Amino acid sequence: MxxxxxxxxxxxxxxxxxxxxxxxxxxxxxxxxxxxxxxxxxxxxxxxxxxxxxxxxxxxxxxxxxxxxxxxxxxxxxxxxxxxxxxxxxxxxxxxxxxxxxxxxxxxxxxxxxxxxxxxxxxxxxxxxxxxxxxxxxxxxxxxxxxxxxxxxxxxxxxxxxxxxxxxxxxxxxxxxxxxxxxxxxxxxxxxxxxxxxxxxxxxxxxxxxGSLPALPDQGAPRASGTLESHYAPATPVVLVDSEHLSETLQNLHAHGRRVALMQYAAAANVPVVASIALSATPASYAHDLYAALRAMDSAHADVIVVQTPPSDDAWNGVNDRLRRAAHDSSGILLKLLQN
The missing domain is CATH 3.90.870.10 (DHBP synthase)
Incomplete structure (x- = not known):
């Protein structure tokens, strides 16, 4: 501009x-x-x-x-x-x-x-x-x-x-x-x-x-903005599922009649979902679109937002940090959704 x-x-x-x-x-x-x-x-x-x-x-x-x-x-x-x-x-x-x-x-x-x-x-x-x-x-x-x-x-x-x-x-x-x-x-x-x-x-x-890598947070570190364990979270529960188990998880949720909103960066199984979005496999582009995608999936009124877990290398640290915090309060949600 x-x-x-x-x-x-x-x-x-x-x-x-x-x-x-x-x-x-x-x-x-x-x-x-x-x-x-x-x-x-x-x-x-x-x-x-x-x-x-x-x-x-x-x-x-x-x-x-x-x-x-x-x-x-x-x-x-x-x-x-x-x-x-x-x-x-x-x-x-x-x-x-x-x-x-x-x-x-x-x-x-x-x-x-x-x-x-x-x-x-x-x-x-x-x-x-x-x-x-x-x-x-x-x-x-x-x-x-x-x-x-x-x-x-x-x-x-x-x-x-x-x-x-x-x-x-x-x-x-x-x-x-x-x-x-x-x-x-x-x-x-x-x-x-x-x-x-x-x-x-x-x-x-x-x-x-x-000249050296920054240290990890320690007990003496000051409190800082956006560092609580639960943060950046939509109203819909968020779960992270690795690529190896993504297809099976989606199929099981579909079999139990659960409404799923899907965020992925690589092709997933052809399982019906109420909403889906494909994000970039490049970390900077993924980060650019992450929050807009979470908001869009939240508006789908699904039972759960399933996020294909991004790669774990250093370039993805910022993205993975935000997703981990978004999913923090959703522990155990998959087990509950897959119970009859």
Missing amino acids: LEEQLDWPAIHDAARRLEQGELVAFPTETVYGLGADAENPAAVANIYAAKGRPSNHPVIVHLSPEADLDYWAQAIAPDARKLIAAFWPGPLTLILKRAAHIPDTVAGGQDSIGLRCPSHPVAQALLRTFKNGKGGVAAPSANKFGHVSPTTAQHVRDEFGDDQNGLLTCILDGGQSDVGIESTIVDMSRGHAVLLRPGHISAAQIAAVI
């Missing part, structure tokens, strides 16, 4: 609303965010209220490319600055030590803060306009807590169209998000890299910049 294609009146209106303490939904390259002035605790509290989000679950603060990082964070490790130089603007969130004057409402009460600089042109235009580029916009995904994240403006409308509180006052439409899953989150608040949430930027890409 070129600068001359941007809807500047809408962007200026959205920035004004943010400055007045209102909530604004806006596109990023990952998913759509539900934004508020990060330095306005009452506005940030409205994010939690609109989403039904626990107040101890941190949100990510979005910054313009020209933002002063030292205003938001302290004791920034050299490796953190290397990652910023390599991947910002882009789908990478860094957890850093929070500057003392930044309200802890964005951090779920912790002494750390999640920061990222999105690459989407609408997001950048909004961030450069809001407080003349010096502000930060706290923005988790623009959906009810735990639900499938939105990758289009219509997804946001679907989530909040019946919101009786009217907390969301503006939605900027920037088309479909390019990446399609949330940003990679790396904790750098303790001086070394820890991968808290996989995403489009892989552990190998991070290692290529800082």
